[in-house]
Amino acid sequence: MASSEGPVAGSFRDPSGFLFWREGRLYRQVNEAYREHYDRLVSSGLAAELQADGLLVKHEECALGLAEAPGAYKVLRPELVPFVSYPYEWSFSQLKDAALLTMAVQKRALARGLSLKDASAYNVQFVHGRPLLIDTLSFEAYPEGRPWIAYRQFCQHFLAPLALMARRDVRLGRLSQLHLDGVPLDLAAELLPGRTRFAFSLLTHIHLHARSQKRYEDRPVAARQRPLSRFALRALIDSLEGAVRKLDWRPRGTEWADxxxxxxxxxxxxxxxxxxxxxxxxxxxxxxxxxxxxxxxxxxxxxxxxxxxxxxxxxxxxxxxxxxxxxxxxxxxxxxxxxxxxxxxxxxxxxxxxxxxxxxxxxxxxxxxxxxxxxxxxxxxxxxxxxxxxxxxxxxxxxxxxxxxxxxxxxxxxxxxxxxxxxxxxxxxxxxxxxxxxxxxxxxxxxxxxxxxxxxxxxxx
Amino acid sequence: MKILRHALRMTGLVLAVSLLFPRRVYGYIDPGTGSYIFQIVIAAFVAVSFAVKVYWNKIKKFVAGLFSKKNGVQ
Structure with a gap:
C-alpha cells in the first residue's frame, strides 16, 4: 500500500483518533477524548479476547512521544493489512462473512459491557483469508438502555447490498461504490423484488426501516426516547444476524465461471x-x-x-x-x-x-x-x-x-x-x-x- | 402587581408546557433519526421471538442434560 508520511487520507471522521504513517510504519493515535472507552476496551478483556480469536486487528502500544497531533492518549502500532480492499470489490460471501464478523464482535462486546459505535463495512479487511475488524476505536462503553447507534449503518453497509445481491442481481454489490455510507434503504426497498416484503427480516430491517427514515426525515421527534433494554438489543442483533444468515447466493452459469x-x-x-x-x-x-x-x-x-x-x-x-x-x-x-x-x-x-x-x-x-x-x-x-x-x-x-x-x-x-x-x-x-x-x-x-x-x-x- | 402576577402565570405556563412536551429535535436530511426510533419499536417485536428462542434452547439443553446424566450412570 502507498505509504506517504502523515495522516491516512480516509481516517479523519472519528474524533477518537486516526491513523498515520511515519518512517514507513503505520500508527494509530488514540485521542484523550476516547480515553474512557479505550480503557474499558482493554480492562474488560474484550480487546484481548477478540485479538486472540482473530476477530480484531492486533496492535502494540508505543511511546506517547510518537504522537502525530496534540491531545494524544495512546499511540498504537497495528499489524499491517497486506492489501486494502473495499466492500464494492468483494464477492457476495465476502460481504456476508464481513457482516457476520461484525455481528459476532457486537455480541461479544455487549457481553463485556461495550458496544460498536460503527458498523461500517470499511472497518473490515481480509487478512490471511479471513475478515478482520481493523478499527480498534469503534467500541464504546455501553450505557444500559441505549439503542444501537450503528443499526442504520449496519443495514446500509451490509444487509441492503447483501439482499440486493441475493434477491435481485449480484452485480448490485457495486452500488456501494456510489454511496459512501452504504446503500440508502429507500433505494434498496425500491430495487428489491416485491416478494421480499414477505420475508419478515427484510420487511422489517429494510422496507419498514426505509419508511421510518422517510417519515422522520423532516419531523420533530422527542430528543429523549424510550430506553431499549439490553435484552431487546440482543434480540435486535440476533434478528439482524438471522437476516444475514438467511441470504444466500450461489454462482451458476455466468460468462466466466465455467x-x-x-x-x-x-x-x-x-x-x-x-x-x-x-x-x-x-x-x-x-x-x-x-x-x-x-x-x-x-x-x-x-x-x-x-x-x-x-x-x-x-x-x-x-x-x-x-x-x-x-x-x-x-x-x-x-x-x-x-x-x-x-x-x-x-x-x-x-x-x-x-x-x-x-x-x-x-x-x-x-x-x-x-x-x-x-x-x-x-x-x-x-x-x-x-x-x-x-x-x-x-x-x-x-x-x-x-x-x-x-x-x-x-x-x-x-x-x-x-x-x-x-x-x-x-x-x-x-x-x-x-x-x-x-x-x-x-x-x-x-x-x-x-x-x-x-x-x-x-x-x- | 398585576404585571407581576401575569409574568408569574406566563412563566408557569411556559414551565408546564416545557415539562409536558420534551425537547424536540429535527431529523432533517439525517436518516438516522428514523432508524433510531424504528429500532426501538422493532426490537420490542423481535424480543418476543428471541425470548422464546432463548428459553426453548434452555429447555432443550436441560432435557439433553437429563439424558446425558442418565447415560453417564448407566
Whole structure:
C-alpha cells in the first residue's frame, strides 16, 4: 500500500483518533477524548479476547512521544493489512462473512459491557483469508438502555447490498461504490423484488426501516426516547444476524465461471502453463502478485501457494465467489479474490477522492500476471497495445504475460462479430509495444498451443 | 402587581408546557433519526421471538442434560 508520511487520507471522521504513517510504519493515535472507552476496551478483556480469536486487528502500544497531533492518549502500532480492499470489490460471501464478523464482535462486546459505535463495512479487511475488524476505536462503553447507534449503518453497509445481491442481481454489490455510507434503504426497498416484503427480516430491517427514515426525515421527534433494554438489543442483533444468515447466493452459469471447462487448452497444456508460470515467478521472486483476469484463481494459486500474498482480480462476480469459497474451504492464507475490471479499475472515492483509494493507488504490485488477457484488452476493448504496455508498466515492477495470437480460437471468436481493425496485433507488434516499457527476460512458446508466455521487468523511467 | 402576577402565570405556563412536551429535535436530511426510533419499536417485536428462542434452547439443553446424566450412570 502507498505509504506517504502523515495522516491516512480516509481516517479523519472519528474524533477518537486516526491513523498515520511515519518512517514507513503505520500508527494509530488514540485521542484523550476516547480515553474512557479505550480503557474499558482493554480492562474488560474484550480487546484481548477478540485479538486472540482473530476477530480484531492486533496492535502494540508505543511511546506517547510518537504522537502525530496534540491531545494524544495512546499511540498504537497495528499489524499491517497486506492489501486494502473495499466492500464494492468483494464477492457476495465476502460481504456476508464481513457482516457476520461484525455481528459476532457486537455480541461479544455487549457481553463485556461495550458496544460498536460503527458498523461500517470499511472497518473490515481480509487478512490471511479471513475478515478482520481493523478499527480498534469503534467500541464504546455501553450505557444500559441505549439503542444501537450503528443499526442504520449496519443495514446500509451490509444487509441492503447483501439482499440486493441475493434477491435481485449480484452485480448490485457495486452500488456501494456510489454511496459512501452504504446503500440508502429507500433505494434498496425500491430495487428489491416485491416478494421480499414477505420475508419478515427484510420487511422489517429494510422496507419498514426505509419508511421510518422517510417519515422522520423532516419531523420533530422527542430528543429523549424510550430506553431499549439490553435484552431487546440482543434480540435486535440476533434478528439482524438471522437476516444475514438467511441470504444466500450461489454462482451458476455466468460468462466466466465455467471458463476452464471451455478453453481450447488441453489438460496437459494447462499443467504445462502452470509449471511455466511457476518457473517465471521463481525467477522474478516477487513479494506480492496481482493476477488480473484471474477467473477462479487457478494460476493465482501458483503464486499464493508459494507463500506470496496474491490478489486475484476478476470482472465476474461468479468466478470471484467460487474462488473465495475455495479459499475459505481450504483455509488459504495468501490469496485474496476481488471483483474488479482492469479496463475500469475502482476509482478513488469520498472526500477529495481520497478516502478510499483507487485500485492503482494501492499498487504497484511486485509482479502482475496477465494470462489469457491481452486479446480481451486489445481486441475486445480496442485498447492499443502501446497503451496497455504503458499502463501495466505503472501497475507493476515485473510482468508475466501471455500473448494470444489471432489464430487462437478464443481470438477468432472475438473477431467473429467484429471488423478486424487490428493489423498490428501479432507477436512482433506485441513485443515491439512492450519493449518500450519492459525488458523481456524470458520468451517461451506454450507447447500444444499458438500462445507465447513472457517474463518481463518494467524499465525504470 | 398585576404585571407581576401575569409574568408569574406566563412563566408557569411556559414551565408546564416545557415539562409536558420534551425537547424536540429535527431529523432533517439525517436518516438516522428514523432508524433510531424504528429500532426501538422493532426490537420490542423481535424480543418476543428471541425470548422464546432463548428459553426453548434452555429447555432443550436441560432435557439433553437429563439424558446425558442418565447415560453417564448407566
Amino acid at each position: 471458463y476452464y471447462e471451455q478453453t481450447n487448452y488441453s489438460g496437459e497444456a494447462l499443467d504445462l502453463k502452470e509449471r511455466m508460470v511457476a518457473d517465471m515467478l521463481r525467477e522474478l521472486r516477487p513479494r506480492s502478485v496481482w493476477d488480473v483476469g484471474a477467473n477462479t484463481g487457478r494460476f493465482s494459486r501458483v503464486a499464493s501457494r508459494a507463500g506470496i500474498p496474491t490478489v486475484a482480480l476478476d470482472i465476474d462476480p461468479a468466478a470471484v465467489e467460487k474462488n473465495y469459497r475455495q479459499c475459505r474451504r481450504d483455509d488459504e492464507r495468501f490469496l485474496l479474490p476481488l471483483v474488479g475490471d482492469i479496463t475500469n479499475p475502482s476509482p478513488g472515492i469520498g472526500w477529495e477522492n481520497g478516502e478510499r483509494l483507487s485500485l492503482l493507488q494501492r499498487g504497484p504490485a511486485d509482479a502482475l500476471l496477465a494470462l489469457a488477457l491481452i486479446h480481451h484488452l486489445a481486441i475486445g476493448n480496442n485498447l492499443p497495445l502501446g497503451k496497455v504496455a504503458g499502463s501495466l508498466a505503472r501497475a507493476c515492477r515485473s510482468l508475466v504475460i501471455e500473448f494470444v495470437p489471432k489464430a487462437d480460437s478464443q481470438v477468432r471468436r472475438l473477431l467473429a462479430t467484429r471488423e478486424d481493425i487490428f493489423p498490428g496485433y501479432h507477436a512482433q507488434g506485441f513485443e515491439a509495444a512492450f519493449q518500450e516499457h519492459f525488458e523481456v527476460r524470458r520468451r517461451e512458446p506454450i507447447a500444444g498451443t499458438d500462445r507465447i508466455l513472457y517474463a518481463m521487468s518494467a524499465r525504470k523511467n
